Amino acid sequence: MHILLVEDDAKLGFMIQYKLGSEGHQVDWAQTAEEAEAFHDTGGYDLYILDWMLPGKSGLDLCKAWREGQDNTAILMLTARDAIQDRVNGLIQGADDYLIKPFAFEELFARIFALDRRKQLSGYHEAYSISGLTLNLRTQEVVRDGESIYLTKRELDLLAYMMRHPxxxxxxxxxxxxxxxxxxxxxxxxxxxxxxxxxxxxxxPFDFKLVQSIHGRGYRLVDMGADGHD
Structure with a gap:
């Protein structure tokens, strides 16, 4: 999973990033709400792990703002608050689960697994179709105009990211x-x-080129329909 971790405690943040990385997850770590918002703007995360108490804007503030922005990515709150009302408030603001500090890493792994399993059972799937190009990340199948295309894992990740932002x-x-x-x-x-x-x-192999270079800015995947092409 691609995870955004927001934790201002340097020792704990380092350990969480290290442990999750050892489990095969890709983890970006922010220590402030401002850093978290910058990471968030890049998109493409499967899970947010938010510490409730942060300097300035809180993790709960981030949770509420991202939900209001129609971001439905799973959110796991880390908190030292164990009062029932605090936990209820976190869930009301959009958190999917919470973990009370201090915690065992085995429990953190279990919570992440449960959230991912819940997503799968809800019928979630990573499938995209743009301009005659289709991508199914579950099966790792790529097809353009009826022709199957083999991509490496890195190429698949890149294409998926571009297809999320046509x-x-x-x-x-x-x-x-x-x-x-x-x-x-x-x-x-x-x-x-x-x-x-x-x-x-x-x-x-195709007449219309989907991947465009934008001089001095980067790359984009062209949506033929959006650009008025047939």
């Missing part, structure tokens, strides 16, 4: 942070190289 210009930095993770030791050239490989597979 017509939107995505900077190379934004793509790098999402596809490789904010702590990845790779350069922006990796983005350009992967875009080139993706184009070779989903664009070169």
């Amino acid at each position: 017509g939107e210009v995505l900077s190379r930095e934004r793509i790098l942070n999402y596809v490789w993770g904010s702590g990845a030791e790779v350069t922006l050239n990796a983005v350009d190289a992967t875009i080139k490989l993706l184009r070779r597979k989903i664009d070169e």
Whole structure:
């Protein structure tokens, strides 16, 4: 899962990021609400883990604002507040679950697994269809105009991110942070190289080119219908 962790306690935040990374999750860690909002704007997260008490704007404030913005990504609140009314208030504001500090990491893993399972049972699926191109992340199937296309895991992640934001210009930095993770030791050239490989597979055999370069800004996936193409 791609997880946004918001925790101002440096020791705890480091341990959560490390432990979840060891479990195979990709974790971006913010220590303030402002940093969290910057990460949030990149999109593409499967889960938010929000500490209730943050300097300035609280985790509950973030939860409420993101829900009001129609973001339905699962939210797990971390809190030292164990009063029933506090927990009820968190759920009312849009949290899906809560975990009271201090906690065992085994319980954190179990809560994350339960939230992911709930999402799967609700009928959630990662499937996209734009301009004759379809992507199903569950089956890892990519098809354009009836022709099956094989993509590597990195190419699939990149295509999924672009298909979540059709017509939107995505900077190379934004793509790098999402596809490789904010702590990845790779350069922006990796983005350009992967875009080139993706184009070779989903664009070169076809007349209309879906992946466009926007000089000085980044890349975008063209929605033919939105741009007035037939």
